[in-house]
Structures are given as structure tokens and as C-alpha cells.
Amino acid sequence: MADKVGLVIISHSKKIGEGVCDLISQVISDVPIAIAAGTDDGEIGTSMELIGKAIEDVDQGKGVILLYDLGSAKMNAEMAIEFSERDQIKLANHVPLVEGAYIAAVEANMGYSLEKIMKSLTKLELEDM
Amino acid sequence: MMILTVEKTKQWMKEIHKRMETNKEQLTALDQAIGDGDHGINMARGFGEVVAKIDGTEYDSVADVLKSAAMTLTAKVGGASGPLYGTAFLKMATALQGQEVNQQNLKAATDQALEGIKMRGNAEFGEKTLYDVWYQVAEFLGSEKVEDWQEMLEVCQATIEDTRELKATKGRASYLNERSRGHVDPGSMSSFYIFEALATVIEMED
Numbered sequence A: 001m002a003d004k005v006g007l008v009i010i011s012h013s014k015k016i017g018e019g020v021c022d023l024i025s026q027v028i029s030d031v032p033i034a035i036a037a038g039t040d041d042g043e044i045g046t047s048m049e050l051i052g053k054a055i056e057d058v059d060q061g062k063g064v065i066l067l068y069d070l071g072s073a074k075m076n077a078e079m080a081i082e083f084s085e086r087d088q089i090k091l092a093n094h095v096p097l098v099e100g101a102y103i104a105a106v107e108a109n110m111g112y113s114l115e116k117i118m119k120s121l122t123k124l125e126l127e128d129m
Numbered sequence B: 001m002m003i004l005t006v007e008k009t010k011q012w013m014k015e016i017h018k019r020m021e022t023n024k025e026q027l028t029a030l031d032q033a034i035g036d037g038d039h040g041i042n043m044a045r046g047f048g049e050v051v052a053k054i055d056g057t058e059y060d061s062v063a064d065v066l067k068s069a070a071m072t073l074t075a076k077v078g079g080a081s082g083p084l085y086g087t088a089f090l091k092m093a094t095a096l097q098g099q100e101v102n103q104q105n106l107k108a109a110t111d112q113a114l115e116g117i118k119m120r121g122n123a124e125f126g127e128k129t130l131y132d133v134w135y136q137v138a139e140f141l142g143s144e145k146v147e148d149w150q151e152m153l154e155v156c157q158a159t160i161e162d163t164r165e166l167k168a169t170k171g172r173a174s175y176l177n178e179r180s181r182g183h184v185d186p187g188s189m190s191s192f193y194i195f196e197a198l199a200t201v202i203e204m205e206d
Helices: A014-024 A048-058 A071-083 A097-109 A114-122 B006-022 B024-034 B039-055 B062-076 B081-096 B103-121 B130-143 B150-164 B172-180 B186-202
Strands: A006-011 A033-037 A064-068 A089-091
Touching: A006 A014, A006 A048, A006 A071, A006 A097, A014 A033, A014 A097, A033 A048, A048 A064, A048 A071, A048 B062, A048 B081, A064 A071, A064 A097, A064 A114, A071 A089, A071 B081, A071 B103, A097 A114, B006 B024, B006 B039, B006 B062, B006 B186, B024 B039, B024 B172, B024 B186, B039 B062, B039 B081, B039 B186, B062 B081, B081 B103, B081 B130, B081 B186, B103 B130, B130 B150, B130 B186, B150 B186
Parallel strands: A006 A033, A006 A064, A064 A089
Antiparallel strands: none
16 A cells, blocks of 8 residues: 555544445555544544544545545544644545545545545535535 | 633633533533534533543643643534634634733634634624624623623623524524524523633632
């Protein structure tokens, strides 16, 4: 596993995070993916700390894309990005989690750049989310 | 005149926690009406963690206490109130860095908190969120030479009443659209308790 864009799957529910990963593991071989789902103590919610740790885990130097499910996950993701000292961390804004994670995983697996994957993801953007 | 000390700021957090515990059921009921029903639990737990953290820690400044509270809320509250209140206290801490707290810089710090909430929640005034209450408090602090801090609470209460009939356009409550009318926003209510706690500690004897 070398030099690919990393993905962080952020969800309020651990099971959703795991489910998304199960789904995309069908089509990719060696993309670095981490799940940041649920709170520190496994409850429904999101945690800035878990998101920050997931970013560290998947960054191979080619950048990291964060995908999230609901609004407050976005807030915690933004805070994690602000606190992270790394460049090249992007939030897939208003992009549905399952579809976005699938496309990002396929394209990261093909070795596409962060910018190129983000461009594909913008095509999925929802107006209200 | 110095209105907040390290000790009083710690006390502020304890007073907030007390109110969140006492009103846990009420906040949860409000959230059940127009949100996902966990606001009371989140706030009581979040400020419980804040009190546990600051109680056992020595601080050099008011800013340091607020920063510590902000980080704890962000880490420990799973819902939107974690990053929103976390950002608010963090912005206050940044604004008050290296200063003793008087009414003037408390006003400046509240303005910064307001900006932080606006940015984090992408909020505008009148969207029936906690931003409305912070906005009116910042306005009040800017326009009055405050003698009686209870007046600040009257401003909060009036805002909450004004926003009761509004339609929510942000957050989970916005999914309910018209049905959000007639309900008090739980975040506005918890913000009221935060300012009620602040008024209580400012008016305490040193």
C-alpha cells in the first residue's frame, strides 16, 4: 500500500461506518481507509478526536478525503481539519456518504490525485444536506 | 472592573453543569419535539466532563479555563452542540488571551464566540438556533453599561419567546419545516442556562 489518497468515513453510527467499508472493500484492493464513527465511548454521535486520529492513520502523503453523514459530523470534521497540522485534507461537502465513499475509493485505487477525486465528488453534491 | 477570575470561571462551568443536570429532562423534551432528543443528555454529560477536567487542574488565566472547557466539550459531546459550544468557548478564550476580564473585553469575546458559532454552524440570525440568543446577548453587551446582569437574562428570554414561532431552517429541526413552529429551540434554551450561570457568578461576592 503506497502513495494513495486516504479516505476517512465519518458517521454517527459505528455500524454505518463499517457497512460503508464492507461495501467498498468489494471493489478496491489497497486504499487506506479509516472509520471514525460514533463517539469516544461508542455512542451515537461523532468525535473530533476520532476523526483526527483517522486522518493520521490514512495519510500517505497524497492527501486525505473526509466523507460524512449528517450535519454535526461535518462540524466535527471541520474542527479536526483545523486542528490537524497537515495540508491536503479535504472535506467532501454535501456529498452523500455511500455514493461518495464508493466513487472516492474506486478513484483512489486507480491512483488518482486528491484534486481529481474531489472534482468527481462535486458532481454528487446535494443541494440540501 | 475585573468581572471574571480563574476561580469564577471555574464556578461558571459548575453553575452551567448544575443547570444542565436540573433541566436535563426539559432540554431533552424540547429536543424530542423538533430534534433528535439527546440535547439534555449531551449537555449534562458534556459539562459534567468539563467540571471533572477543570476541577483537578490549575490554571493561570480565565482564557486557559475556557480553552480547557472548549476542548472537553468538543471531544465529549457527540452531537452538534459539542463543536458549536466548543467553538464558542475557544473563540472566547482566544479573545481573552493574556487579559484580565472586564465588561469591555467580555463583550469582545462574546462577539468572537458569535462569529465562531456563525462560521461553524453556517448560521444567520432568525433561523431558530442558539445563534439567535448569542446574537442578542452580544448586542446587549454592546449597547448597555451593564449594572444589573439580570437584564441580560431578560434579553435571552425575550429572544427565546420571539423565536418560538419561527420556522427552523437549520439543523435537524429544519426537517420538520412548518411543524417546528410553536416549539422552543433546545439550543436556545441551553444557551439561556449558560448566560444565567454567567450572571450568577458575575454577581457573586469575590
